[in-house]
Amino acid sequence: MDNAAAITTIAQTLEDKPDVLALYLGGSFGVGLEDAYSDLDFVAVTTDGPTDAFASLWHDAVSRTGEIVLWWDRQAKPMLINAVTAEWLRVDVQIATPxxxxxxxxxxLKVLFDHQGIYERLPHSSGPRGSEPKRLKWQFEEFIRILGLLPLALGRAEYINSVTGAFHLRNLLIDLLIEETDAPNRGGALHLNRLITAEQKDLLAALPALTPRREAIIPAYLAYAAAYLPRARALAVARGIAWPERFExxxxxxxxxELAIEPQSLNA
Structure with a gap:
């Protein structure tokens, strides 16, 4: 079943259920940026929120689009149900009370049905898109913390774990680049191309490959530090966040x- 047919099927199955007050499309479909690879993100407004009764109704609605082969019922988040069908149609729903x-x-959001006019009472936009200062400060500190674990990893010859550490540094760098662009409609994890600039993509592409060899690990960590720390400092200044100077x-x-590595970013 294609996306359009699945959306119609789910909406029609739920539209006459008295406890389901509204159903919207969110995610890429909600903002008109969907493509052939987009999943279906729904927002359901129900009388009592994410109850077992609604989960049963939702299972029935999704099962009409195809055989359900993955069903996560409020596991990742208490208001979220994730499903995948045998044709790999990905269907998520966030459940809320009015x-x-x-x-x-x-x-x-895009309205599928709304029996109580809830949509019209919502704000037009959700305000600033950037992360909370507390979250950003944690990200800055986490990058420095992982960088500081390098002597431990090399001392134990944990080269595979060092690659995992570098992967975390890479993810923190990507998060930072997205914060720099303050891109709207961020979507899920698989939408990086529309969230960062050509210059940022070139930066990421130029970073060393992550390989579990001692002679490759130190240059990789230092390359990520050189890419991340000056930009993170600049973002901290722009957002009014105290930089963890002493920790760095x-x-x-x-x-x-431990490794005869000279500081690269102090006073950068």
Whole structure:
């Protein structure tokens, strides 16, 4: 079943259920940026929120689009159900009560049905898109923390784990680049191309490959540090976030003592 038919089937199955007050499309479909690879993200507004009764109704609706081969019922988040059909149609639903819709916005949703006019009472947009300062500060500190684990990993000859560490550094760098662009309609994890600039893509493409060899690990970590730390400092200044100066100083001091690595970013 194609996406359009699946959307219609699910909406029609639920539209006459008295406890389902509204059903919207979110995600890429909600903002008109869907493609052939997009999953179906729904937002359901129900009388009592994410109950077992609604989960049963949702299972019935999704099963009409195809055989369900994966069913995560409020496992990742208490208000979220994820499903995959045998044809690999991916269907997610976020469930909310009317009182919990305040976090939604009209510019991110497409109405399938709305029996109580909830959509018209939503704000047009959800406000600033950037991460909370507390979250960004944690990301800055986490990057420095992983960088500081390099002597431990090399001392134990944990080269495979070092690749995992570099992978985390890469993810933190990607998060930082997305913060720089402040891109709207971020979508899921598989939409990076529309979230970062050509210059940022070139930066990522030029970074060393992650290989579990001692002689490759130190240059890779330092390349990620050189790419991340100056940009992170600049973002911290722009967002008014105190930079973890002392933590960075102590980390570079450790790297110099243990691995004879000179600081690369102090006062950058």
């Amino acid at each position: 009182a919990q819709t305040a976090a939604l916005s009209r510019n991110s 100083q102590a980390t570079w001091a450790r790297l110099k003592k």
